[in-house]
Amino acid sequence: MADLIFVAMMVVTVGSAILALEADEIIYGAIGLAGSLFGVATLFFLLDAPYVAVFQIAVYIGAVAVLILFTVMLVRQEKWAKEVPATSLTRLAGILTGLAVFIALASATIASNLSQFSTITNNATFVDIGVLISTGDAPILLVLGLVLAASVVGALTLSRADKEENAK
Amino acid sequence: MNTLSDFVLVSAMLFGIGIYGLVTKRNALRLLFAVELMINAANLNFVAFGQYLPSLGTTAGSSTNAVGQTFVLFSIALAAAEAAVILAIVVVAYRLHKDVDVSELKSMEG
Numbered sequence: 001m002a003d004l005i006f007v008a009m010m011v012v013t014v015g016s017a018i019l020a021l022e023a024d025e026i027i028y029g030a031i032g033l034a035g036s037l038f039g040v041a042t043l044f045f046l047l048d049a050p051y052v053a054v055f056q057i058a059v060y061i062g063a064v065a066v067l068i069l070f071t072v073m074l075v076r077q078e079k080w081a082k083e084v085p086a087t088s089l090t091r092l093a094g095i096l097t098g099l100a101v102f103i104a105l106a107s108a109t110i111a112s113n114l115s116q117f118s119t120i121t122n123n124a125t126f127v128d129i130g131v132l133i134s135t136g137d138a139p140i141l142l143v144l145g146l147v148l149a150a151s152v153v154g155a156l157t158l159s160r161a162d163k164e165e166n167a168k
Numbered sequence: 169m170n171t172l173s174d175f176v177l178v179s180a181m182l183f184g185i186g187i188y189g190l191v192t193k194r195n196a197l198r199l200l201f202a203v204e205l206m207i208n209a210a211n212l213n214f215v216a217f218g219q220y221l222p223s224l225g226t227t228a229g230s231s232t233n234a235v236g237q238t239f240v241l242f243s244i245a246l247a248a249a250e251a252a253v254i255l256a257i258v259v260v261a262y263r264l265h266k267d268v269d270v271s272e273l274k275s276m277e278g
Contacts, residue, residue, distance in 0.1 A: 094192035102184030124234035
């Protein structure tokens with residue numbers, strides 16, 4: 001049963017990722033990205049990491065994917081839909097590079113002994129994560145808070161600078 | 169039963185698709201999608217290795233190791249900040265140039 005769910009979620013994740021990049025309209029691409037992020041979240045559930053999975057759904061699908069969707073919808077114009085299609089040479093180069101990276105990683109994985117690990121040994125609970133965040137990793141959390149604040153201020157400044165430019 | 173290598177292979181697939189997108193696409197939003205897919209591939213690896221491999225060190229007051237999951241929480245938050253900044257840049261570039269094709273945005277070229 002777990003294997004069936006894993007295969008289904010793998011298909012959803014990889015298929016939605018391809019849709020995100022290859023959909024004709026960028027808005028369908030954004031929906032495909034959300035589907036792929038959801039697929040990864042279900043893989044986190046299968047890995048016995050429900051806290052990370054819920055965090056992924058809340059932050060990635062609830063915030064990032066919706067932010068992208070709103071950005072596309074608010075400034076939707078003909079130009080967004082009219083992407084210059086990649087030349088066949090660029091497309092071929094992209095497919096070959098992507099395949100080469102995948103084959104290199106996959107052959108390294110198959111050659112290694114990673115398939116020996118079949119049972120989840122570390123099922124850390126919320127408490128373990130909370131303890132780690134509030135003790136050893138507390139400085140990282142503080143720096144991350146500052147980075148988030150800086151990014152929000154940066155994004156607001158960018159849009160404000162643009163308004164001032166338009167006013168001139 | 170799924171093994172660690174199954175998850176690593178899915179992650180490699182996602183990473184390969186992200187590389188394909190970075191090489192072929194010129195639309196700034198598609199590039200953002202490709203980068204997000206690659207970040208997710210890395211996150212999946214972090215959680216998979218953290219859950220399957222035997223714990224070397226232990227968290228204070230606990231016998232399990234939550235480092236992999238904790239790192240992914242930080243990574244997701246950082247990716248959200250990155251997406252917000254990139255979208256702001258994309259919107260400004262669109263207002264200034266009426267286009268989000270990165271090959272057309274040449275005003276910052278050295």
